[in-house]
Amino acid sequence: MPHAKSLSAHLLGAIAVWIASVSDAHAGEALRLGTGGAAGVYLPEGRAICQRYQETTGKACQALSTGGSIYNAQGVRTGDLDVGIVQSDIQYAALRGEGEFYDSGPSPELRSLFSLHAEAFTVVATPPNIQRFDDLAGHRVNVGNPGSGHRATLSALLDIRGETEGIYDVAAELRPADMTSVMCDGRLDAFFYVVGHPSQAIDEATRRCNAHLVEVAGADVDALLTRAPFYSLTSIPGGTYANTPEDTATFGVRATLITRADVDAQQIYDLVAAVFDHLDTFRQAHPSLSTLSPEAMVTAGLTAPLHPGARRYYEEKGLLPATGQAGK
Ligand code: GLU
Numbered sequence: 001m002p003h004a005k006s007l008s009a010h011l012l013g014a015i016a017v018w019i020a021s022v023s024d025a026h027a028g029e030a031l032r033l034g035t036g037g038a039a040g041v042y043l044p045e046g047r048a049i050c051q052r053y054q055e056t057t058g059k060a061c062q063a064l065s066t067g068g069s070i071y072n073a074q075g076v077r078t079g080d081l082d083v084g085i086v087q088s089d090i091q092y093a094a095l096r097g098e099g100e101f102y103d104s105g106p107s108p109e110l111r112s113l114f115s116l117h118a119e120a121f122t123v124v125a126t127p128p129n130i131q132r133f134d135d136l137a138g139h140r141v142n143v144g145n146p147g148s149g150h151r152a153t154l155s156a157l158l159d160i161r162g163e164t165e166g167i168y169d170v171a172a173e174l175r176p177a178d179m180t181s182v183m184c185d186g187r188l189d190a191f192f193y194v195v196g197h198p199s200q201a202i203d204e205a206t207r208r209c210n211a212h213l214v215e216v217a218g219a220d221v222d223a224l225l226t227r228a229p230f231y232s233l234t235s236i237p238g239g240t241y242a243n244t245p246e247d248t249a250t251f252g253v254r255a256t257l258i259t260r261a262d263v264d265a266q267q268i269y270d271l272v273a274a275v276f277d278h279l280d281t282f283r284q285a286h287p288s289l290s291t292l293s294p295e296a297m298v299t300a301g302l303t304a305p306l307h308p309g310a311r312r313y314y315e316e317k318g319l320l321p322a323t324g325q326a327g328k
Helices: 002-025 042-057 069-078 088-096 149-160 176-184 200-208 219-227 265-276 279-283 308-316
Strands: 031-034 061-064 083-087 110-125 140-142 170-172 190-195 212-214 232-236 248-260
Touching (some): 031 042, 031 069, 042 061, 042 083, 042 248, 069 088, 069 110, 069 149, 069 248, 083 088, 083 110, 083 149, 088 110, 110 149, 110 200, 110 232, 110 265, 110 308, 149 190, 149 219, 190 200, 200 212, 219 232, 219 248, 265 279, 265 308
Parallel strands (some): 031 061, 140 170, 140 190
Antiparallel strands (some): 083 248, 110 190, 110 212, 110 248
């Protein structure tokens, strides 16, 4: 798969630079949690996790703004991050050394904590004639910054269609925080984002520059779902955004929290307890967290084995049956 290899090499180069700057700036004892860009859900969600952890343990926790899922998986793997929020498809790919992780190989040391909100593969466009994913070819699109999960999910969908980013007239690499303003300036026709809804960036694009949501459905999406167990069909409810009164069909993943096997079991237990013991408060951190349920959080979208510190908490609370594998 030559395209996947070259994209992967490109991403890893960019990631190395990011990681170097994060580790210089945040050396020390604080728990380092990788999140996402300023326009997304990962950052406020990560801040809420850190806040609960600090309040309950008195220990420091830094929610770092990063390039997104690929960056976070790579950072956890190298030790520059202790925990990271990643899309469930990226967790799967990182563990197995597939897709963007083809060159770096499998990461059997990755462990999961719990899953978070549902994220939909979302396409936002301004030209009225772009109504379906097929209509995007030949247009100026934002494929996503290197290190983002949405860039990798788009790549998986294009792969299954036998296409590359070359089908677009422009394939920009803007960060989520910049894509709306560039679109509203008339320099971009569409952007991709794998994000929880409602999203501030999409609300702004639909209200300020008359953008609408684009349907992503059909045989290619069905084929993607058959190949990969962590994708599911979903829809963005009509009326969530301006100019899109009907439901928009697409597919989605879950946001998940990962760490490494060698991260201290008590630290992970405390982090899990900080969230689950205060779930009502945590659900208020962002509207897309409002429907989180403990039962779904301990299983949905988790392909890496549970960290023993997380497993101990779930077994103590009766969320999972005892297995004798829980950490002390
Ligand atoms: N799903 C996006 C990514 O993995 C981030 C979305 C967000 O920040 O809410 O890069």
